[in-house]
Amino acid sequence: MKGYSIILGLLALTACSDNTPENPEDGGDSGEIVSVEKRVTIDAGQTFQKMVGFGASDCWTPAYIGKYWTSGRDRISELLFSSEIVDGQPKGIGLSMWRVNLGGGSTEQGDESGIVDKSRRAESYLTDNLSLDWTHCEGQRYFMSRAKEFGVNNYVLFSNTPPVQYTLNGKGFSQNGGSANLKADCYDDFAAYMAEVAKHYVDEGFSVSHISPVNEPQYNWDGNGQEGSGWKNEEIAKLARELDSQLTQKGLSTNILLGESGDWEYLYKVKDDANRSNVLSAFFSTSSSAYVGDLSHVKNLICGHSYWTDGTWDGMREVRKKVAEAATQYGVEVWQSEWSMLGDNYSSSEFVGYDAASEMDIALYMSKVIHNDLTVANVTSWNYWVAMDVSRWGQKNRFLLISLTPKGWAGDKESVDNLEEEGSFNATATLWVLGNYSRFIRPDYQRISATLNESMSFFGSAWISPQQDCIVAVYTNLSSKGVRLNETRQNWPGELKSIKTYTTSANKQLVEKVLETEDSVVLDAESVTTVVYELK
Incomplete structure (x- = not known):
């Protein structure tokens, strides 16, 4: 360099x-x-x-753990957020950011949501009569409060889907292909909802730095696995303009976080669908119909996910070099907002493969991704995907930091339906390796x-x-x-x-x-x- x-x-x-x-x-x-x-x-x-912070998200199981696991939840939150070192041993990994899912309300729908896995449904504050019920999301609110107790002062609210009351199909997953699963006359309603939730948290003393209104818009999210929706760049821009207006009306300093691209390449080139890629150009070129760089709550910032572009050392560095070059071209800061070892394209010469890998092998591989995101892509924030989950399908610690075992858990099932039954938990090697970064590289370092x-x-x-x-x-x-x-x-x-x-x-x-x-x-x-x- x-x-x-x-x-x-x-x-x-x-x-x-x-x-x-x-x-x-x-x-x-x-x-x-x-x-x-x-x-x-x-x-x-x-x-x-300068580093903004390291974080993780509260999808999906914290909604249950924070509400029902009353014996273990304090220690779990300590593992995530504590920076204290006692007798030479850190109590936790000192996360300095926390990403909070603004769910679409599929939990309230129950089986009618169409989402088979109960643990992948999410609550919403919006009720069927379109009022807001702040008693909802109890488990998520527990972890927000605990993060605050440990000194976290950077919360990002992110949305996978609009509330089901506003979607075209009345579901949290989409049947609208590459277009937004949002009624045409509900852009302002959805924006108002997100801004109102942010205001509620800010009034309660939480520092909500950003709202991220869409997630991985390059995918259609038409399955029944979890909440989600596809979005075209121009639809995102329309929503961003509405959200900008709502944040201004409510007197909030909260900004809008755009991107959440399914992988880094969608940020800087046309890939798969031109209407849903080349995101930096779409949002920050003044000649683009999706230009939003002049909005007061849209700063020079973009975020993307490190999935799918991490299969080899040289390959991940080349992609991240292009991210840095594109970010410099448009004068924007870059956050990495999601990674876990999701891919299946890892080089056999660089990774032993999932069957042979130990949990430590996976954690060490994560360190490669973190390092190259920090030193080649020059990201200023790095976030793991889920803070905690039930390990199944032989995934070891690929998708989580803290492994949960509900009482009576039978193993590899399609749906985790007993998260209300408190069981045991385990801090994985992935948690501690992330802690080598998050506990010691503090905000503004x-x-x-x-x-x-x-x-x-x-x-x-x-x-x-x-x-x-x-x-x-x-x-x-x-x-x-x-x-x-x-x-x-x-x-x-x-x-x-x-x-x-x-x-x-x-x-x-x-x-x-x-x-x-x-x-x-x-x-x-x-x-x-x-x-x-x-x-x-």
């Missing part, structure tokens, strides 16, 4: 070229023999994007230059606090050998006060280690490690 420091004599990735003496004591707690040394230069004088001999098996990024009293580096070492860092520190704004590392591996969950300031940082094999440098 332009402006990076030049390091002469970067060591090759092989152990023989590193020529580091083998010393079992250098392996730290892992017991690994460190035979590889890696040089890295962290230059605080070269800066890039700025990325700084980190130069290293990067590859798909060894990579990292560095960040500085707004007060310039802390530098954080996150490294992923996918090799079977430990790594000792040979560090060069340039333009650091203070002297080094302390060094701590936090390691996640197959047998560690953000385990803290305190180093002397003259010690070398050692990374375990097959791990993600956050290095925290306190400055004075």
